[in-house]
Amino acid sequence: MATYWIDKSTRAIVQGITGKVGQAQTHWMLEAGTPLVAGVTPGRGGQVIEGLPVFNSVDEAVQKEGANASAIFVPASAAREAVLEAIESRLQLIVVITEHIPMRDTMELKARARSAGVTVIGPNCPGLFVPGVGKLGIMPASIFCQGTPQGVGVVGRSATLSYEVIANLTEAGLGQTAAVGIGGDPVVCTEFVEVLKRFEADPMTKGVVLVGEIGGSAEERATSFIVTMHKPVVSLIAGQALPPGRRFGHAGAIIRAGGGGAGQKIKALREAGVTIADSPSQIPALMKQYMVIS
């Protein structure tokens, strides 16, 4: 199994390849060397986009091209259908770039993926980038440092803030082993922990950057695994200066146990041994201070 879900033997498809964004991003994914084999848009089978055959269904892409992974660029209203189709066609990895998917749908997809044993990353995420392999998603290749076998793993909720962090690392001469955007929605299908486990297990990854932000408790949930990690973790939490949100009323607040503020996240991360950066540009220096290159 690939260290970061995809490798050169992956056979990935693009669902929504005929859309404006899907088509443009397919071009850039191919440019980054990604092993793409086909596109899928129901009703548009037979076309060729960016040199890739377009099929009407994921099943067809599996039968004819041996597809086993997908990047999804369909509109929010079609996303539930597209992801369910990919799950039922038994793809191993599904990366959902689409934003504005209703939470109800995301929760259902998360439950279905879990019971099918399929990894779904996202939604509302930039996807993943693995230098030397390619990308499923929209992260710009230009910010990455290519060709360094050892490096830093980056995982974040926000796309563009993660880009700024990666660009800072690259500028400071720190390469990356992989970057994964888990998505900005309150419920995401793959959590921090599942990505952190892969960084911890990969001998080429020497340190980890966790890009978090206010809202929810994803960062706090990650700490139970972080305390067991042997690699340095540096984190940036965006939204520290923002005014506090309205509290959740009544039982909602009780069940969800409140929270979501930056202070509480930073405290939990520090207690788990994480170094907190106040700005993206501090991250490379902090990382160099703690990481051990062999």
Added chain:
Amino acid sequence: MSFRHPWCKAAEEEFLIISEDLAKRLLAPYGLLLPPGQVAETPAAATAIADEIGGSSFVVKALIPTGGRGKAGGVRVCRSVEAVAEASQSLIGHDLLGCLVARVLVEKAMPVAREIYAGIITNLATGKLDMVLSFEGGVDIEANAKSEGHKIWQLQVEPGDVLPLYRVIRWLRQAKIENINLDSLARVLVALYRAANDLDAMLLEINPLAVLTDGSLAILDCKLEVDDNGLPRQPELAEIYHQSLSPREARALDLGVSFVPLEGDIGVMTSGAGLGMCTLDLLKQQGLHPANFLDTGGGISKTLVQGALELIMEPPQIRGAIINLYGGINRMLEAANGIVAALQKIPGRRPLVVKILGNQQEEAWAMLEKLPNVHVIRVVQTEAAVSRLAELVG
């Protein structure tokens, strides 16, 4: 208006609060017992509604989008039509918990034997739905839940599940409920679950769910919060939501940007919520006060950038602004053209610091560097842009 506007796209508190009258109207098709009632905007209208309802016992409720209303005096039990007039008079046009009361809901008072709490709650930590029940309902549910000996019953439901009645009944049997018809309660809970699913509800709380003297169950109060991503398939809510927006918020929505006005005097435009929040943090670290949060989202075009820049520069107190964009595949020349077009319309010489990275960045920088009062930052670090702005606005 019935909605509180989301203040920040990426935060947990982004859900839309539906006012009680509308929430009850939305629940009506699910076969639930709701007190007869209507909304009034004047004491005279409230009196007329009470006359129409008939009887001698009414409840007048201030329609404000916040909790704690009962304790703050926003719910009045009235024993006559005259009392309805008085209660409406003292509520309409007055402030309650920081909200102006524009409307009241006048309802028939129901003969309550007992009050319980029922909720369908989206649990963001587990990604599942929690059906929650407490037999000590009423205004003090929060305090009760924290104290010893007050059991909160919770049933976890898998998202997408069709919740069958038997499972709810089996769950309720464990709770050893006395003096409530278990079957009726289960039917109410299943109806609430279906409504929550259909309405894209993040939270549907019935507090109190009243057991009436004849044993039937009535929805006395109702709190509904809806996922704004669900609005495209909730046309009625979407329309009301659009009507509730301020002109600036409506413009932002039309542009397709996420916009939140704040208190300060520095305009901000960023691509991406996380980068936006981080930019606000860095401004604060430099002693600057942002006047807004604005996330362009992924699709950067000339029209979008022009409209967004006009929007953030509009308040007269704005002393300067920062534009912080990561284009990805978007052509940054488009963004530069949008800035040029907006600056032709924006009066004054307030400094604008621009950091844009992405496809065609060099061409964009060259175009923008020719403009007066525009300061292009060619490095990766947002701090550099923020420091520059701090120098320029003093």
